[in-house]
Amino acid sequence: MKPQTAARKLGVLLAATPEEFRGRDISREELNELQANPPAWLSELRRSGPHPRQEVARRLRVSTSGLARGGVTEPLTTEQIKALLDEMPTWLEAERATHEQVRAEEARLRERGRGRSAPLRSRRPCARAPHRWTRVRPGPRPPAGILRP
Structure with missing residues (x-):
């Protein structure tokens, strides 16, 4: 696989990896x-960074879109992330609240969907209204206007 893919799977920034890692397929x-x-360089990168955007967002507990809205576009080190958490700017508080609301709503929808046997879009209309009479499809079609149970 390409070095970019391997770096993403390892959770590190490709630009911070050694040349021997970047220069060949893995x-x-x-x-x-x-x-x-993990070798020493990989452990050190995971510990102190610089971290990719997804990892920065995870550590700050915001979305990657929230990072962009907050003006964070470059990779951050662990010290920079800690400084942001200590400072707690207003955009970070707002993005954390938004992210938490989104996660709560996703959890609610997941929980609501667990009781269903199948998604609604895969059911036939008669499954949602079994008391209705439906036209029987197999075989010859009856004359128009005649319905069967």
Whole structure:
């Protein structure tokens, strides 16, 4: 796989990785080995950064869109993230609240959908109104206006 894909799967910024990592394709076995036994450079990158945008958003508990709205466009180090959390600017408070509302709504919809046997769009109209008479499709069509149970 390409180095960009491997870096994304490892959760690190490609530009911060060593040249030996960026300069060649990474096999699936090598990626599994890096995940199982990370070398010192990978552990250090995961610990102190610079971190990719998704990781920055996760650590700040906001969405990646919220980062962009807040003006954070470049990768941040762990120290910069801690400084933002200590400072807690108003945009970060607002984005955290928005992100929490979105997550609560998604959880509510997930919970509501758990009781269903199938999504509504896959059901036939007669399944939603079983008391109605429906036209029987198989076989010859009856004359217009005649309905069967």
